[in-house]
Amino acid sequence: MPMMCAVAFSPRGKLYYADPGLLAPKVGDRVLVPTDDGAEVATCMWAPQWVSDDIGHLPVLAGLAADEDVEREAASRRRRAQARVAARRLVREHGLPMKIVGVDHVSSAGTFTIYFTADGRVDFRALVRDLNRTLDTRVLLRQLSARDSAKLQGGIGSCGRDLCCSTFLTDFEPVSIRMAKDQNLALNPLKISGACGRLMCCLRYEHPLYEEFAAAVPAVGASARTPDGPGRVIGHDVPRQQVVVALDAGGRKACDRSEVCSSRRAHDAAYPAAGSSGCASTPALADPSRLDLDQVSAGPAAGTAADADVVDPASRADGDGDGTTNQPDAGSATGQTDSGEGGHHRIRRRRSRPAGPA
Numbered sequence: 001m002p003m004m005c006a007v008a009f010s011p012r013g014k015l016y017y018a019d020p021g022l023l024a025p026k027v028g029d030r031v032l033v034p035t036d037d038g039a040e041v042a043t044c045m046w047a048p049q050w051v052s053d054d055i056g057h058l059p060v061l062a063g064l065a066a067d068e069d070v071e072r073e074a075a076s077r078r079r080r081a082q083a084r085v086a087a088r089r090l091v092r093e094h095g096l097p098m099k100i101v102g103v104d105h106v107s108s109a110g111t112f113t114i115y116f117t118a119d120g121r122v123d124f125r126a127l128v129r130d131l132n133r134t135l136d137t138r139v140l141l142r143q144l145s146a147r148d149s150a151k152l153q154g155g156i157g158s159c160g161r162d163l164c165c166s167t168f169l170t171d172f173e174p175v176s177i178r179m180a181k182d183q184n185l186a187l188n189p190l191k192i193s194g195a196c197g198r199l200m201c202c203l204r205y206e207h208p209l210y211e212e213f214a215a216a217v218p219a220v221g222a223s224a225r226t227p228d229g230p231g232r233v234i235g236h237d238v239p240r241q242q243v244v245v246a247l248d249a250g251g252r253k254a255c256d257r258s259e260v261c262s263s264r265r266a267h268d269a270a271y272p273a274a275g276s277s278g279c280a281s282t283p284a285l286a287d288p289s290r291l292d293l294d295q296v297s298a299g300p301a302a303g304t305a306a307d308a309d310v311v312d313p314a315s316r317a318d319g320d321g322d323g324t325t326n327q328p329d330a331g332s333a334t335g336q337t338d339s340g341e342g343g344h345h346r347i348r349r350r351r352s353r354p355a356g357p358a
Contacts, residue, residue: 002054002056003020003051004019005047005048005061007042011043015045017058023064024048026044029064031063032065033059041065041072080105080112082135083135087103097120098124101115101153102115110138112135114131114140115149150166151165157195158194175198179203182210182214183203213238213257216257217233218260224243227255227259229248230248231246231248
C-alpha cells in the first residue's frame with residue numbers, strides 16, 4: 001500500500017496531497033514540494049499514512065526545508081506583500097475598474113503574477129508598464145472569475161465552514177437555478193448565493209438525491225394509494241424520505257416512500273389477486289400447506305381477523321360433536337381449533353410441508 005500526506009502552501013490554504021517518499025514529516029514540519037516553477041516550501045498538515053487505494057501520480061517530496069529555504073520563502077512572502085500594495089496604488093491612479101485579489105511570486109524566475117477581478121474587459125497595458133518599472137521585474141496580469149476569486153481568497157460560507165472551493169473542490173461543476181427549485185428552496189439570491197455571489201456549489205451535492213427520489217415516487221399532482229386510502233400527492237419531503245398526500249376522504253398524511261413506491265404498485269398490478277390497496281398490505285396465500293410459520297401471527301393479540309379464524313363457541317353445534325370444528329377453507333391461515341374452559345380458544349398452526357405427489 002502506498003503512503004500519502006497532505007501539505008499546504010499557506011496557513012489556511014488548500015490542501016495538496018503528496019507522496020512522502022523516504023521522508024517521515026510530522027504535522028507542522030516544513031517540506032519541499034516540487035512544482036512547475038521549482039521546489040516550493042510548504043507545511044505538512046497531515047502526517048504520512050498508508051492508503052488502501054493506489055492513487056499514483058502524486059508529487060514526491062523533495063526533502064525537508066532547510067533554513068535557507070525557509071528564509072527564501074519568507075523573502076518571497078514579503079515581496080508579494082509589496083507587490084500587492086504597489087498594484088492597488090497604481091490601479092487607483094489609473095482609475096481602472098478592477099480589484100486585485102492575489103499575487104504570486106516565482107523565486108527562481110523572479111516574476112510576479114497578479115490576479116484581479118473585473119466586470120468586463122479592462123485595458124491594463126499602461127498598468128503593466130508601470131508595474132514592471134515599479135517592481136523592477138516582469139509582471140503578468142490575469143483576470144479571474146468570481147468563483148476563482150473566492151477560491152483564491154478563501155472565506156467562511158453560510159454553513160459556518162471554510163469555503164468548499166478553497167479547501168477540497170478541484171473543478172467547478174455547473175449549477176443552475178433549476179437545482180434550487182427541485183430542492184424546494186426559496187429563490188432568494190441572499191440565501192442561495194455563495195461568497196462569490198454565484199449560486200452555491202453545494203446545491204450540486206444533494207441534487208442527485210432529489211432526482212432519484214422524484215423518479216421513484218409519484219409526482220406532485222398524481223394520484224397515489226396509501227394505507228389510509230387513495231389520495232393526491234401535494235408535496236415531497238426528500239430529507240425525511242416521505243410523500244405528503246391529500247386523502248380523498250379528507251385530511252393529509254405523510255407517507256413513507258415505501259408506502260407509495262412505484263415498484264410496489266408495479267407488483268400489485270402484475271399480481272392483482274395477491275394483495276389489496278396500499279403498499280403495506282400482505283399478500284394472501286392460497287395454499288395453507290405452503291404457509292411458513294414466520295408468516296403466521298403469534299396469537300389473537302398480535303394478529304388480525306385476516307390472519308386467523310377464531311371459532312365462536314356457538315359454532316360447535318356445526319361440528320361433529322367432539323369439540324372440533326369443520327375444516328376451514330383453503331384461504332384460511334389456521335387448521336383445526338379446540339376450545340377450553342372459559343371460552344378461550346387456542347389456534348393450532350399447521351406446519352408447512354413440501355407438496356408431495358397426489
